Amino acid sequence: MKLSKYLAAAVVGCSMVMTGVAAQAADAKPSIVLVHGGFVDGSGWEGVYNILKKDGYEVSIVQNPTASLADDVAFTRRVLEKQTGPVVLVGHSYGGAVITESGTAPNVKALVYITAFAPDAGESVQTLTSNPAPGAPVPPIVPPQDGYLGLDIAKFPASFAGDLPLQKAQFMANSQVPWGVNAYAGKITQPAWKSKPSWYLVVTEDHMIPVAAQRTMAKRANATMVETKGSHAIYVSNPKVVASVIEQAAKSVQTSAK
Template sequence: MVSDIDSSEGAPLMSGSITNVVLVHGGFVDGSGWARLYHLLTADGFRVSVVQHPTISLAGDVAATREVLDAQDGPTILVGHSYGGVVVSESGTHDKVAALVYVAAFAPDKGESVNTLIADPPPGAPVPPILPPVNGFLFLDRDKFHASFAGDLPADEAAFMADSQLPWGVDALGGAVTEPAWRSKPSYYLVATDDRMIPPPAQRAMAQRAGAQVVEVPGSHSVYVSRPEAVAELIKKAAQAG
């Protein structure tokens, strides 16, 4: 099911809703990008935890996420952006995870990794400006970061993100999912319709395969930064359904 999301007014947190949310960032960035979403959710009564995983290997990032999940005091909504979708797909089988929310994210099936999902891009899709690996790590071309990753953010904010990139380990891109959580947990997916990192058609295909409830929002790959209210509304929907 695909729908537009009206985020002009935040829906109040309903009695009985899930209140724990764990946020998992993607590649090239860290957990600080969730700040606006964090403040929106906590103002509405959610208890929000942000995973600061190193993006060196999928196994390490899953372990870091599971440690945060272990600390939750009840059912939890697990949210992943970009590569974070791989992490939540693998770690979301944790017994405290009630639902998954993918934000312009990879949603791999069993045996799939970022590498396999990007191996056959749709015809005409933009090519992310990823530089050749250095010592096993990847960066985005700083001069092309704004246009490719954060096109709907102010230039100075995009420049900061480009200059504060978290090196993305080549091993993390090759990490394959063993048992995707979306096969056993409800899932929700926010498609960023102006994304130039993960093509929107690929996002829609992954969401459909996962049986996710889908919303589409105009936004770049940094939609979690530029449109935090839309992400918050989808998380609230997942929390209320749980």
């Protein structure tokens, strides 16, 4: 009799512990993985990173080399493999193509596009930009050299970072990272946005990706859209609004886990 009571109590205690563990897991915040775009490196995410960390999120930044889409996807997947729970995967500009291809990883629960490309299967950044609409801003990309693209240094501030102090924009222009032609032309095989919920921050004064193109890609991906004023460098100039969109996606992941 005493043994049966002991076993019953043990079962109840174990059940309570398991329930508590499950509840704690459901309440745990997803980790955030940030992917930068072309012509820049991961350091531009610093402001967004600081806000997310302050709000209790684990944050990783993919320092992808932007030499080819395949390499950048591989770099991103290695970071994803290190995460211990659900992930919100975020991409800016060309980084949107990277998260579209790498976001099929099973631990990725949401995608966030920050004025980013969201290609469909068989599309690349090159195909999405090959026929700009009349009057649309045209990025000042200079002819490739040794397989890499660059932006005209003199035109970089106005095109990429028009809402940053000129000195900061000029620094970004002079420290830009060459962007590989194989990254620019890399085609998507299986778009993650077809199977994962997405958010999209449309930036209305972006002179690199026309606002109409941003909205079209966001609608095609059935993304939750948020709009704000700002330049293509919105993740640097207004990290608060960018972090807010990311946290919307993260809270949605937490809610769905309960």
